[in-house]
Amino acid sequence: MLLSVVLAQIFGIYFLLMAIVMVTQPRRFKDLVSHLQSDNNAVFLASLLSCFLGITLVVVHTYWAWNWRLLITCIAWLTLIKSLLWLAMPDFMLSLAQKMYSGKAYYVGIVIMTIIGIFLLYHGYNFMLNSSTVVIEVS
Secondary structure, three states, rough: HHHHHHHHHHHHHHHHHHHHHHHHHHHHHHHHHHHHOOOOOOHHHHHHHHHHHHHHHHHOOOOOOOOHHHHHHHHHHHHHHHHHHHHHHHHHHHHHHHHHHOHHHHHHHHHHHHEEEEHHHHHHHHHHHHOOOOEEEEE
């Protein structure tokens, strides 16, 4: 449970900060995606690092209970799947990213990230505030 709480705090902060940055600097993100090339070494390296992160998250956090922790599991699996798609089909993923970062889809993504961020922050910090016991894990 403690791992879920920590991951909820980390992902909550990340999603909320990314949403704020994407609202305040939309041109920067749109320019970044429009200048990407599928054969770029940076895209390949970012995909490898994201794949490592996805594998790590899937291994350490796979809870399929129907509660807030399921969202963290889904984020882990989506991270892994997305990175594998970038490695296997970079041209397709680049065209998809360019469509997502243009028009209304960009702002819909920001709203979704904001909602997920607030939801995870609520569960990550609400647990800590309402917990009357201190949990210490020793490996």
